[in-house]
Amino acid sequence: MVAETQLETVKNPKLTLIAFQLRNTLQSGNDPINTSDHLWEKCRELGIKLGSPQLKNLIKQLQKPDGKIGFASTDNNSNSDHIPLLKPDPNTFLDFYGKPGVNSPQIKGGVYPVQIHDTYAVDITLYRPEAVVKVSELQTFLNPDYCLNPDFINSDLGQTLLFWAEPMGAENQSDFINSCIRGLFPPTEAELLLKHPPGEGQLFGSPIFEYQTPTIHLLIWLNNSPETQQLESQGGYYEPLINLLCCRHKILYAYRQSRWCYQQAKQLYQQLSPHLQTIQELPETTRQKLDILKQELTKLPGLSFEYFNYIQQMKIHLNTIETNLRNYQTCVKNLENIAIPEDNLPFLQEFQAKARSIFIEQIEVDLEYLIPGQELFSELINTIRGLVEIEQTECDRSLEHTIQILGAGLGAGGIVASAVSGDIERGFLVKNDQHQYMLNPGISALFWSLLVFVVVGGVVGYVNGGLIEWYNSYLKKR
Template sequence: MTQENLRIKNPSVTLYAFHLRSEMTLEVVADAPHLWEKLRHIGEFFAMPDFQYFTDRMICYQNGQYDPDGELKQSTYFLELIQPAGLLSFSSGLEDNLKLGASIYPLRLHDTYAVDLTFFLQNQVVDVNQLSRFNPQGCLMPNHIQASLGQTLLLSVEPIGNEIADQDLADECVNALLQETHKPSPPLSREGRLFGNPIFEYELIPKLYAPHPNELTHILVWLGKHEEVSELVEKANLWLINLLNCRHKILFAYHQACQSNESARQIYNALEAKTQELKQLPEAPAERLKFLERLLNQTSQDTFEYARHLRNLSDQRTTIKTNTNNYAKWLEHLRDLSLKTDDLTFLEDFHEQICRHHHQQLGIDEDYLKPAHQLFSQMTATILGMVHIGEQKQQISRDQKFQFLITFIGAAVGAGAISATVIQNPPDLIHLVSQLFEFAQLPIIDLPQWLSLFPGLSNDILKVIFHLMVGGVASLVFTPLISFISRLFTRNK
């Protein structure tokens, strides 16, 4: 049986989308209003021009601009962002005399923005292929909405006079809903019963990697006459929104944790390579010190990043544990409302299988990475100590050279002073130097002409030069001896 022959009544599709509002520090994230800004343009796909103004009625908007201060001093447990109405309704006419209705119910759940956006054809009978009108150009798909924590689509239809199995009808409904997305439909993953009616879950969660929530398509198809259980449905909507919020937080946290785990492993490999470099240090002290300083800069930054990723991994594991407990609480509320014939295993399986797997896997990853963090911290401390020792040795060498220079100058001046006292009439240096130059056959340098104007001055200068030369020669002999004796006394102390 084709989609053209399948008839359904009272079809509706509800978008449950969840977007992070604030971080652990309670600071509002930069893209907090993204969900509301994205939804403002949804009305363009459904010929509802007034839909874009729904934000004007929200308490977190002032004069058309996002202003989260409007939420202050209010409980964020389940905060309705449109007050006092709670939700807004819209409508538009379609072809074939169909009337499309819409309602939007924006919320804040602690640190998360959530929305219940529903489009419906009330008391109208249509072909299954008309469900594509609920999702024109894929406007309700995750890649278009881009809610940071993810989303779920709930498709409700009432079968009429169809000789087709419930699962086959649900398959056709999903195919029709995704007709304009040009993407394959997700496979059927689970099925159950809710308030006496069959419900089917379509989803594909890869086992080998954790995709971003925006890459996941999660669809629930609920068949049956829901008017008969409308009161139960209305009560259950509160629990369902909270349960789906926990579900998407768990998947988002696991994605974030896997990202941190992958980054930490890359740093792990890089730091392992640097431990091998410590075995190949240059022999020259100066080169060794430069090498160690470069290695210290690299390992310090890498070790810090490694610790940050390890902390994120631990935080996300805690997030998964917390939301797993909350998921179980909301699931219990749904059980209290459910009928005896209901089967909620499609919700229980996520709690028992996915949540448990994610929490255990992150524990394994954390146990693997923790010992390496201690090793890399010790390696950084070791390199820091080696750099400190190298710098101290260089400083000692510089101090010794400076001390030798001071000793040499002091000894030279002192010996020169003694020489001036003992040898009051030094030999004629000019005559001596001239004879030396003649013997070596070197060109003789003439003295400046202005010195001839001051014969006494040139004589005094030559005397000073002579005594400094004597002091310098004496200093070369005695300075090493003085330094040696000084070191002996220093060691004895």
């Protein structure tokens, strides 16, 4: 079988990379985000890798005088959401040539950068026009050093590879396609692509197949009739197709982000249990209890806000999926309008159904699970705030009680002490009228002032304590 597949050839093959990168987000407004130029930087790296000065200097042909690339929504004077970015003639592909190595064949290709809504897209196509190439040599001409693979381009929204070729010398179509995949990709990725049956359809009278792994989205379109060649060369399908792929990758990206947000929110929800246990096991002393409650009150609002933010992000991702699904359906209709009667693209319909029945429903279920947790965060914070107010009030009452006791005792003792302050200066022992030594009356008065301090403070403390106890029991009865 290996010897036979080596004899298989393809005519006029080309491999197209269509990659997508966010230009701006809801948070950034109309300004490009920090990673928006990722695609153009990768084009520069690809130009170095392929030895192509046109690709290497592509970014210079995209930048406006202010150094920015593309358009904010307020700057776009066109009625179209599909805006070519090349200068001076934005409606043409920029041809490029390269030579990856001294012994490598010359590489031919074209690049077409475009902006779709808030997203950059780039089409990089490597081709061998009017050439017949062995299947085993496809990687050499169309994907040298696997430069168009996702692990090199690594765009944030994702990418699609479209392989177009006219089969020659192939007796079995399935075996031929398998050989092409093995000729274009590393063995591990090729086997992953071949692991599951592809989606099948027909476009412009020729078969088209869809392969999908977690990292690669591949379309293989075979040129089996002159009509296909003619309609493909006219390019009427191109704008609907690239817009459709943009919507598709945005839907998948939003779903991945939503699942990530769900996992982060779930971890925060699990952190509630220790806080609940802390509240249930508060110490008896008011001061310790108050310190712990205040510590909880400094931690929980931050967790609550983070939890709330993940829920809001999930709602945004849900809206993104719903919006792009509607746009995707419009793109499918546009493709169907230019297709010929016998065409059929069921795998496009299958993706729509999957987006509705899996992506949207899953996010809605996740939100139903998380939203009660948001209410629990709020209730716990409000409960702690209430406890802090109660304990702080008790602490203030205790302090006020102590101050009243000390104030009454010190006041009474001070009156006595001031009355005898003159006697204290005479010394510890003094002589009486009989010239006998005796205890200084001031010292004796000081003793009595201390006794008065203790007695009066105790009486005040007892009275206040009884009043407080009566007031608390009165509140309970109410």
